[in-house]
Amino acid sequence: MSAAGGCTSSVSKGCFVFKPSSKKRKSSLTTADYFNADLKDLEDGQVRFDTCQSLWQEVKLETEQLQEELNKKLFDSLIEFLRKSHSEFQGEKNEWSCRTRSSEIPTAALVLGVNVTDHDGTFKSLSEVLWERVTPYVASLQAKECPGIKQLLQKLLAQLMGQLADVDLNSDEEEEHVQTSQRRRGRPMASLCSWYRSVTKRTSQSKKRTSSSSWHLLTPPVVVILKDLERFAPKVLQDFIVISSLYTGELPLIFVFGIATSPMIIHRLLSHSVSSLLCIELFQSVSCTQHLAAIVDKLLLTTRFPLRLSGKVLLVLTNIFLYHDFSVQNFIKGLQLSVVEHFHSQPLSMLCCHLPEAKKRLRSLLHEQCENIRQLPSFMSYVDTQTSEHQVKLLTSDSFLKDVAQTLLEDLHAYHKNYIPVLKCLHEFTCLLPKYPLGRQSQVRELHCACMEKKVWESEEYTSAFQLLRMLAKDELVATLRKCVEILKSSACKELSKALKKLEEFLSRFHNLEGSVSAEEHEYLKDENMSPPKVLQKKTDLYHLQKTLLELKESRRSKKLTNFEVLRLEVVEFLDSLVRDYLVPPETKALYEVMYFSDASTLRRHLNAAPRTALHMALNNPYCYLKNEALKNNDGVISNLAPDICIAYKLHLECGRLINLYDWLEAFTTVVTTAEGADSASVASGRVDEVIHARFIKAVSELELLGFIKATKLKTDHVARLTWGGC
Known part of the structure; x- marks a missing residue:
């Protein structure tokens, strides 16, 4: 046995144990390593990287503070709305409670604008503010996570109760929960109500109060945030509102709708009978241009x-x-x-x-x-x-x-x-x-x-x-x-x-x-107002009128300012x-x-890419992205080592408006099966291999997905080319 080489030599079968090598594993590269990869002087590069990091941390901190300042007014008005709307549930009577009915759910329609990519940060900050100042029970729902009422209720209970709620709601109940009995359709919300009663009861009996949070209400509200209201299915949204309205006396629910387009989307998604269950107040965020x-x-x-x-x-x-x-x-x-x-x-x-x-x-x-x-x-x-x-x-x-x-x-x-x-x-x-x-x-x-x-x-x-x-x-x-x-x-x-x-x-x-x-200014104003009518009220011809107007113009220029x-x-x-x-x-x-x-071209290349140019570069010259030395070839030469889609793309560039699929397949087979030094007679077998045929179909399907070709009804065995030229 040779232990040093890490190999064994034995007549009989056995199990051999090797101790781990004493050599340290290579550590993963850090951000500074990538930054200094192409630099000549590593010491100089480290100073530049540290300066870059410190500068960006200052900029990032400034942007976060600015975001908080811009959202402060909006968040303060939202919190005031939540507190007023929750006062009725606590038994307090005020002007707001007179406006709402017992079955209505207070709803804040938050219009954020079309900059959808910024909404996540706004809702994250809103959730933190609500948790600190209003209530610990905040749930944020997205349309992609809630394709049906079952998934929506599961997500809601999981976020509020802190665990994945195993809701006993079958697919049949999902379709018929509005028409079925109150007990059956209210099963998930009933479990939420019982959980809320037990939690608030424990909180009221406990004498401990945390000083870090400002919500000391015995029955804090339950805030449900629908981040992207436009993406929710109307049926799912309506069913959820109808179910929630049945528990307004037991559960202090408050909705926050995130709207990107217009508040009118609420009435487009909800019927009048469902929208009447909501008491909506509109809130407008700072515009993205501001x-x-x-x-x-x-x-x-x-x-x-x-x-x-x-x-x-x-x-x-x-x-x-x-x-x-x-x-x-x-x-x-x-x-x-x-x-x-x-x-x-x-x-x-x-x-x-x-x-x-x-x-x-x-x-x-x-x-x-x-x-x-x-x-x-x-x-x-x-x-x-x-x-x-x-x-x-x-x-x-x-x-x-x-x-x-x-x-x-x-x-x-x-x-x-x-x-x-x-x-x-x-x-x-x-x-x-x-x-x-x-x-x-x-x-x-x-x-x-x-x-x-x-x-x-x-x-x-x-x-x-x-x-x-x-x-x-x-x-x-x-x-x-x-x-x-x-x-x-x-x-x-x-x-x-x-x-x-x-x-x-x-x-x-x-x-x-x-x-x-001054007296000169009075005289100037008097001349400005009175002199033109006196001069022009006499009858004259066109020549003398033009001469008079020119004299007036010159006199005005020569007047003292x-x-x-x-x-x-x-x-x-x-x-x-x-x-x-x-x-x-x-x-x-x-x-x-x-x-x-001042390198605007580099910035434009990274941020404002040209997809068509990038696709043509990748398909016409795969070495640019794959960095495979075998793919280096002269222009016009189709390498059999290139990916199948690249071969099919180069071949389709040589065709006209309509492409014969059989001719295209034969050309593809010729390129794929032909290697350097191979006999041409052995290549032309007359029958296409099934594997090559499948690879060709896959490449053509990918080109169709990218939009280079499409099926045509002119000829059944042809496809239409959607691009022209070399790019």
Whole structure:
């Protein structure tokens, strides 16, 4: 016996025991291992991964807090409704109890919107809030888990009673429970009522009260949440409501309906006799567009997080949101992907942190990392603007490079602090203009994208917006100036202190203009109102009329502007100077690649896939996905080692609109059975193997499922091709 080799050699049969090897098993790969897989420097990659993780944890915490703030008003109103509706069951009389009958079930219709992917998080938070503040008896039901009344009652009892309820309800009873006797159809709910009475009785007799929860009612309500009301079968829903209405005196049931479309769906799913058993109150959640605006304002338009998104990246994320799913959660996932891609693809992303930490890391950079700085396009453009002496130092001296890079990073952080307040001020001026040339009131992201992409003052929209600003009324102008003063005060930027003083000076000058109109202004208004009728009331021909109108136009141009018009022009010109100074695109700043993620194509490829292109790539070139070296071949060659569906797909590309199935089968058989060096005479046997025939049928069925072919009535032994061309 050779124990060392782990093998045995014996004449007789026996059982041999081998001790486990002392070598440690290979541990599974972590997230950091996948992150550092393609990186050259593992130490540098670990720093980038830790920075990425800490940044995303801050962003995630901020998004969760924002979600709680947005849902707080909705949840508070829901809890108030639950408490009022439950007061009748406890014997309390109030205005709400007068509105309901004894057989009605209080129902909260919660309209959440079409962003269905976000509903799970909302209901999870709602269940936690209800458990903490109202009742411990909360059940959440989904339509896919409740195809029938039997499954619905089983799921309900399992969640409430904490175990899988073995409900004695046969399939026959499921169909006839509404017509059968009350005892038979009420068996599951009767067991729930008895369980509820025993639990509440034990709770009332016990003197212990937990301080962590705020529900100390002797008979807390039982809340049943139907997450996706539209997906429930109408018959199942109606039967459940009818059964539940029979026990309103014994069981304090309260329904919460999750609605994605419209409250009218309740009356479409339920008959009048069933809907009359519900006392419905409507609740509206915050719209997904308002939620997105809050996310952009709290995450992207703030200086708390060093990482920035370019205009193209933000446009990709918003387009997916607006044209696909309206899901804020998917928007946040796209933001997370942007963070990971930036720290994985940018070697200098280790400097994408808060300024004090970035300065420390900058001082400890190695020569190779300094070379990465020199290779940045923005830094190369900066070097071209310097003198020849400075250019030599920047390209040769690492210490001098670090000093300059520290100054550039400070300028970049200062640019961020000044950019956001000025952007908000410009948005306050332009959001109320006719036709919204630079974005609506609640969509500051449109103006943000425009300023990030190019010099916004060179666009036609900016020119038209400032033409309209020169015609603003006094009340609107003063109100907007006050908002801008508040924005600059809250920003607390030292560089914008002069701008703040200038705006306050404009406000004081407008205040001095109130109630005082000069004699020149009276004369101007008098000429504006009286002179045209006096001139034009004389009879004249077309030539003299045109000449008179031109003279009036020139005279109006040459007239002296009023004090208000002069002051209004000063405000508009000052705003234009602020825009030109502080809203320059980030590409004009050196080292912007360190803090900006601009790879929109990668983001679009991951989040907004093209299914048809991906299918063609997989079927036409399976090596792209399978990574099998045997599948590497020249274009136009069909390998017999490829999957059957790939062979059938390539063969169908060579056919016309109608494909003969027998010819297709023969070609498939030829490719599959032909190997390199095989005799062609031995291949052509004249009879198709049953296994190959079955493989062909499976491949054709898969192509039909993918939508490449379909059956046709023109010829029984043919199929119609649904695509054309090579892609």
